Amino acid sequence: MNCYVCSLNGATSASVAICTHCGVAMCQKHLQEAGEYSAGGMKYSCPHNPAKVTAK
Ligand SMILES: [Zn+2]
Ligand SMILES: [Zn+2]
Numbered sequence: 001m002n003c004y005v006c007s008l009n010g011a012t013s014a015s016v017a018i019c020t021h022c023g024v025a026m027c028q029k030h031l032q033e034a035g036e037y038s039a040g041g042m043k044y045s046c047p048h049n050p051a052k053v054t055a056k
Contacts, residue, residue, distance in 0.1 A: 013029070
């Protein structure tokens with residue numbers, strides 16, 4: 001499986017984990033990014049927001 005966030009950016013990276021929040025695959029870099037991400041104090045969110053993507 002490839003990293004979901006990387007594929008959004010037109011890149012390809014092997015995923016190392018699945019986002020516990022939304023279930024997308026992520027590489028090490030984006031996993032770290034998601035781990036540090038918080039929106040308005042909400043820890044249970046993630047920076048890639050798949051809802052936005054499916055809404056296109
Ligand atoms: Zn990635
Ligand atoms: Zn997520």
